[in-house]
Amino acid sequence: MDLDLTEEQRLLQQTAREFAEREVAPIAAKLDEEHRHPAELVARMAELGFMGVGIPEEWGGAGMDTVGYVLAIEEIARHCASTAVIMSVNNSLVCDPLNKFGTEAQKREWLIPLASGKKLxxxxxxxxxxxxxxxxxxxxxxxxxxxxxFELNGTKNFITNAPVADVVILYAMTDQAKGVRGISGFIIPLKGTPGLTLGPADKKMGIRGSQSCQIFLDKVRLPRTALLGEVGQGFKIAMNTLDGGRIGIAAQALGIARAALEASVKYALERESFGKPIAQHQAIQWKVADMATELDAARLLTLRAATMKDKGLRHTPESAMAKLFASEVANRAAKEAVQIFGGYGYLADYPVERNYRDAKITEIYEGTSEVQRIVIAANLLKD
Ligand SMILES: Cc1cc2nc3c(=O)[nH]c(=O)nc-3n(C[C@H](O)[C@H](O)[C@H](O)COP(=O)(O)OP(=O)(O)OC[C@H]3O[C@@H](n4cnc5c(N)ncnc54)[C@H](O)[C@@H]3O)c2cc1C
Incomplete structure (x- = not known):
């Protein structure tokens, strides 16, 4: 089906595909093996405008839209889910809220270097x-x-990019009595902030090229100018941010699912059993048919959420549906790919083993699958 993409969106997709094939694919397995942050790929993504895809050019971004962003993330995640999430966090979880809620001064200080990829x-x-x-x-x-x-005390867990990032948008309770309306957002430099320290890098099942760790705050003092938005607006900002972030994770899941499907088709045509390619066994045909059908459905859900975001429409349940479905599709596709590869699928020699490990996180971060179902149901069951 022709998705009726604009010339700009096609160009972005093509650029991301070529970058991913030429520069990401050759080192993806090594990044995973060495648990290494791909600084050189992040620098290239900065040059290509991938670190602030949807941010206006005046604020250092590429001035593109969310549909283009989804297309680019899918291409990159198809070869390396770690590189895709580094990009996704910087775009969706950092640049987007700064663009929406930051002051002119904050945008000048932080958005321009972040969206242009000079900072992470x-x-x-x-x-x-x-x-x-x-x-x-x-x-x-x-x-x-x-x-x-303000003086901040507490601990943050599992923070993606923290070991290598320059700045964090961090949420903290400014008024416990007010519950969610007592949470505020802060922009905090990660380097040179007295009282702020990082834990060791988390040891993970998958996305091992993406670094995460704890952030400890011990009497961290911040001026009022560090506030993102108003006092008490933090939870709203954090949730609004996740509405966009979940589209990025859905796109990451699409890339993983597509990698699993493409590898399965290729292998099924080459590998023989009982005197014929395994592609001729109906059991294998049904697996790839289901994988392809689910992948297309997941992509349509993701592009719908992206289109709604681009149109300025509320897209909370649509983002949750896209993330829920695409992440579960990625997990099923990666599991079936390992099965199609048989014993070889269990070895690190083929990327499907990495796809299987990488897929799992998409069902967990930016809200687990259970949380996505809560969000979707809450939207249906309101008075
Ligand atoms: C690699 C990695 C990177 C991450 N990156 C970031 C990041 O950059 N920034 C950030 O802020 N966080 C990040 N996270 C945290 C992530 O968002 C959380 O792990 C996730 O939201 C789940 O929270 P939890 O681990 O505390 O699980 P819990 O909330 O303790 O949940 C445990 C289980 O109970 C289920 N559950 C909980 N409540 C309910 C309910 N009401 N109904 C039904 N089931 C329920 C959950 O779905 C889950 O299955 C990251 C996590 C990982 C592992």
């Missing part, structure tokens, strides 16, 4: 005891110095 950002909402229940924030920001400064 991260997003810190999760805590050791506040993941799915993100409102249960224990990181406290207390007003000090007669209201001029």
């Amino acid at each position: 950002g991260c997003y810190a909402l999760s805590e050791p005891n506040a993941g799915s229940d993100a409102a249960a924030q224990k990181t406290i920001a207390t007003v000090v110095d007669g209201g001029d400064m």
